[in-house]
Amino acid sequence: MRSKLPNVGVTIFTEMSQLALAHHAINLGQGFPDYNPDALLMQCVSDAMLAGHNQYAPMAGVPTLREAVAEKVARLQGQEYDPGDEITITSGATEALASAMIALIHVGDEVILIDPSYDLYAPVVRLAGGITVRVPMTPPTARTKRFTIDWSALEAAIGPRTRMIVLNFPNNPTGTILGDGDLERLEKITQQHNVLLLSDEAYEHIVFDGEPHRSLASRPALADKTIVVSSFGKTFHATGWKIGYFCAPKALTAEIRKIHQFIVFSVPTPIQHGVAAYMRQHARLDQLPAFYQQKRDRLKAGLEGSAFRPLDSQGTFFLLVDTSALGNLKEKDLAQRLTIEHGVGTIPVSAFYEDPDDPSANHRLLRLCFAKQDQTLDRAVEALRAVRGVGA
Known part of the structure; x- marks a missing residue:
């Protein structure tokens, strides 16, 4: 069969969510809430x-x-x-x-x-x-x-x-x-x-x-x-x-x-x-920024001083973390390792580039979704804070 998208497989979101499910990991990878709508x-x-x-x-x-x-x-x-x-x-x-x-x-x-x-x-x-x-x-x-x-x-x-x-x-x-x-x-x-x-x-x-x-x-x-x-x-x-x-x-x-x-x-x-x-x-729309900012701040504060240095998040329900303290692993390799060994699923930012394996796509960054219940975020923070940096 001649494919119209020969280089396209399953998305990184599907791949990492399946890995998180297989290893009973907390899924901070795929961008969906773990709570119901209003x-x-x-x-x-x-x-x-x-x-x-x-x-x-x-x-x-x-x-x-x-x-x-x-x-x-x-x-x-x-x-x-x-x-x-x-x-x-x-x-x-x-x-x-x-x-x-x-x-x-x-x-x-x-x-x-x-x-x-x-x-x-x-x-x-x-x-x-x-x-x-x-x-x-x-x-x-x-x-x-x-x-x-x-x-x-x-x-x-x-x-x-x-x-x-x-x-x-x-x-x-x-x-x-x-x-x-x-x-x-x-x-x-x-x-x-x-x-x-x-x-x-x-x-x-x-x-x-x-x-x-x-x-x-x-x-x-x-x-x-x-x-x-x-x-x-x-x-x-x-x-x-x-x-x-x-x-x-x-x-x-x-x-x-x-x-x-x-x-x-x-x-x-x-x-x-x-x-x-x-x-x-209208009030329900106008309350959304404060609702999600509380979650962003909870995750960010929990990771301060850990091997995962939080960056600025001005919007969305995602927070990037710098993983330089964990060495030179490719972002995807690190994301897989965190899922399997430490029980937290994330998304490598390199997946959002044309060639995820290119060094120019790997800035030692992972994407974490904070559209989760507070107890989910707290459990993830506890697991991530237990990860030790190189030489720690």
């Missing part, structure tokens, strides 16, 4: 089922949910999208991203990915016939303690065949968010180059330390060229429901919907109605 949200979905909302939804999504998204984006980002022609409900952010890429990338188009980048992007670009161009972020140092975007390198990577730049902020895996200066640089780049922007903002409501989420939709000059993607599953602790959305100008939306309708047509009706009812309560 009881009120589950009640809203149940009520929708009992009310008879159990047949196909409109292809673009239940109107009340699209209207709720439009209201939220206008309230938080100042951008007004038409719920009828510019907002679409999808089977998770994953489907929105894939549908957008398949619809808008043509054979031979170049697509810029910012590494470390989420593992969905490159395979779908290839399926669409595109060519990936990788631009690495500047890795953290003892001074910066976080990844930063090299905007000069990104602009230098743009050529006559560049069709799209894929951005993911708040960033998985690094936890980096965009600042006002980043949006200004991006605006200048798009003024000089005719490129589309695909903005994966799945963690838009999970930002810390009083910082706002700066969506590309917040700048009209960027919104005109951008497909903004987000995830209700990430936002509402319900990753298994696989429900998300995208916002985009009318002409782009029309093309993406052509793909969406033949991949899934529509997504579960009662979940859409339930989420729409739940979203009317």
Whole structure:
């Protein structure tokens, strides 16, 4: 059989979760909560089922949910999208991203990915016939303690065949968010180059330390060229429901919907109605940053002084740790060893690069998910603090 993705196997998330399960390890690897969604949200979905909302939804999504998204984006980002022609409900952010890429990338188009980048992007670009161009972020140092975007390198990577730049902020895996200066640089780049922007903002409501989420939709000059993607599953602790959305100008939306309708047509009706009812309560969205910051701070404080030096996490529900104290093992080898020998599953950051085995992809960093119950985090901290560094 001739494979369309000959170099793609199971994802690192599946691999490490299976390893954690096999060794009864605490899974801080795959990004899902180990607690239920809000009881009120589950009640809203149940009520929708009992009310008879159990047949196909409109292809673009239940109107009340699209209207709720439009209201939220206008309230938080100042951008007004038409719920009828510019907002679409999808089977998770994953489907929105894939549908957008398949619809808008043509054979031979170049697509810029910012590494470390989420593992969905490159395979779908290839399926669409595109060519990936990788631009690495500047890795953290003892001074910066976080990844930063090299905007000069990104602009230098743009050529006559560049069709799209894929951005993911708040960033998985690094936890980096965009600042006002980043949006200004991006605006200048798009003024000089005719490129589309695909903005994966799945963690838009999970930002810390009083910082706002700066969506590309917040700048009209960027919104005109951008497909903004987000995830209700990430936002509402319900990753298994696989429900998300995208916002985009009318002409782009029309093309993406052509793909969406033949991949899934529509997504579960009662979940859409339930989420729409739940979203009317703004306070629950506004409480998310504090909810997750407490978990970030708990994990970070627990690891201070251990062999796992915490870096800064500005958003998402991930914390990177520097493992330099544990020697020169490749990140994946160390992650496997921690799972098997110490009972804690993590994700190597090198997995988010084009070649995970390349030395330039290995910065001795692991990604830990803190979207867990406090007792889960405490057990993981206890196990990780027992790991001794080289020479300790």
